[in-house]
Amino acid sequence: MDAKIKHYDLIVIGAGMVGATLACLLAQKGKKVAIVENYLPDNFVADSPPELRVSAISRASQNTFIKIGAWSKMQAMRISPYEAMHVWDGSAEAQRDDDIHENMAEAGVQGQIHFNAADLGEPDLGHIIENKVIQLALLDILQHEPTVDLLCPASLVDFQVIDELVLVTLDNGHQLSASLLAGADGAHSKVRTLAGIQINQNDYGQQGLVATVQPELPHQSTAWQRFMPSGPLALLPLSDGSCSIVWTLPADKADYYLAMDDETFNKELGKASGYRLGELKVFGKRAAFPLVGRHAKHYIKPHIALIGDAVHTIHPLAGQGVNLGIKDAVALASIIAESSRSPGSHLLLRRYERARKADNLLTQKAMEAFKILFGHQLSVVKAARNIGLNLVDKMDPVKHQIIRSAMGISG
Ligand SMILES: Cc1cc2nc3c(=O)[nH]c(=O)nc-3n(C[C@H](O)[C@H](O)[C@H](O)COP(=O)(O)OP(=O)(O)OC[C@H]3O[C@@H](n4cnc5c(N)ncnc54)[C@H](O)[C@@H]3O)c2cc1C
Structure with missing residues (x-):
């Protein structure tokens, strides 16, 4: 050579x-x-x-970045720890918002699950960076x-x-x-x-819309995630009090939300979040990324x-x-x-x-299983999903295992 x-x-x-x-x-x-x-x-x-x-x-x-020596450099710039995570099934509320179902009783009890770092003896559950x-x-x-x-x-x-x-x-x-x-x-x-x-490829027919928003209420260093039939909406807490959003939408709807003026977007987003953090005000640009599962x-x-x-x-x-x-x-x-x-x-x-x-x-x-499970609109699936979420929320050992696995500190 x-x-x-x-x-x-x-x-x-x-x-x-x-x-x-x-x-x-x-x-x-x-x-x-x-x-x-x-x-x-x-x-x-x-x-x-x-x-x-x-x-x-x-x-x-984080542990890998510490080993390399990069974590302290990230800290010196900007990192945002989150101490809790709250996940809820918003399909009932989504229907209420859209006024599709007259009979709310049919929607059943809303499922939710809350994870707390303190319950695990950890300072946080992770960081948004x-x-x-x-x-x-x-x-x-x-x-x-x-x-x-x-x-x-x-x-x-x-x-x-x-x-x-x-x-x-x-x-x-x-x-x-x-x-x-x-x-x-x-x-x-x-x-x-x-x-x-x-590669094996699976186009989910969705886009992930990202933006930064200022919530009316404090985000409480909590990562909020609402599951709706069209896809989840995540509100990720940032250190300056704002939230980064990842809003999964059907591909055509994402283009529509990208083109909207700020005021209309804020209204739609507030509604989609169930006003969990009050009104939300977007600042800066919005962008959307096609969501495709790939595996070589x-x-x-x-x-x-x-x-x-x-x-x-x-x-x-x-x-x-x-x-x-x-x-x-x-x-x-x-x-x-x-x-x-x-x-x-x-x-x-x-x-x-x-x-x-x-x-x-x-x-x-x-x-993909989560995506399908939360996309179902059948009453029986919704009821089972809500009961399941509420049940797991009360089962500390199971809950702790789930979150430890998401943190990458157990299998
Ligand atoms: C909406 C959304 C939200 C997400 N949120 C999260 C999250 O919260 N947590 C999480 O873990 N993951 C998240 N992800 C996934 C995460 O963004 C990706 O997994 C990650 O960016 C992949 O990193 P990478 O370094 O493998 O690839 P990339 O980030 O794509 O980096 C590839 C690099 O290669 C360079 N490059 C490409 N081609 C060439 C070439 N021919 N010659 C030289 N250089 C080249 C590019 O410039 C680029 O810098 C999210 C993804 C999306 C779409």
Whole structure:
């Protein structure tokens, strides 16, 4: 191979939250890493309004960020702990609002479930963090790692596997080689396409509308989630008293809500939230993202591994997408770091696929089951759902197990 081509242990395509985590973990184990990204976020400005894209970050992901040294950098920018979570079945109220059912008795008792960090002896259940804050903190670490080359702006054009090495060509004409190429380049992964890895895809026919709103009542550091037949509405508490919303809507309705003027939008949103936090006032832009479940048929090919959204996307109703991606990064990094084999060894890559596939698939299917369960309008399903929610709410051991699992601190 050409002597001018720089060689690494690992080339990561995509310095999003997941790719940057993988690069940090392996660089801190002494591996030579190139990380390629076509776009970097602007610097963080204190007192700037919250970004539209936020993530609910689990305790497991927080622990990874602490290990890397990125958590304190996120804290220094902006993070929002939430101490409770309140989930309720809003189908009865939704019908009341829309005045479809005259007979409210038929709607039955409203199901709800409340999770409290204090009941678990934990300070919080997790944190709401702007995606940009997470990415900037990780990039800051990478820029100070002596074994890392952050190549940006640059984009993957092509790669070839030759003699136990991957030869990568970038759009700036540079070529690099490595034992392993990790595709962390998101849902429309070019690495996945070029590797010829097929995906199973399920278009949910919905969009996730995101916006920042100021509630009339304090959010009480609680993540509020109302399930309606059309999809859930989440109000995620931010440290400045505002809430970030993720409102799942049928695709055509999302476009309609995006085009609305602020005043009409506020009215619709207030109604959809059941006025749990009083009136809601949107500020700044709104955006919507198509919701599509994807799962790659294979996670690996010789000298190639996919992680994060490149290998799976799930419904955002429980805020687990990036948390699964961080688990992929942790699994791949520890399998590589614990072995004396080269990072692209097929044995190690197969170990990685085995370690992550079942958990990712199970979480994706669980989210789809919730979506179907809460989408049902049959009286009998609604009644069973409400009774079930209220029953679990009274069963502390079950409730604690559910929330510990969502926090990533038990199976
Ligand atoms: C509405 C909504 C709400 C969500 N809320 C949550 C939540 O609360 N909690 C949660 O855990 N998850 C949530 N998710 C999911 C979460 O946003 C994703 O799982 C996460 O962003 C995936 O991160 P990633 O690093 O794998 O991919 P991405 O964030 O897509 O990053 C990919 C990176 O690769 C770069 N790239 C792409 N192609 C190339 C190329 N050819 N060359 C170089 N660079 C390239 C891109 O610029 C980008 O920086 C939500 C998703 C949606 C849609």
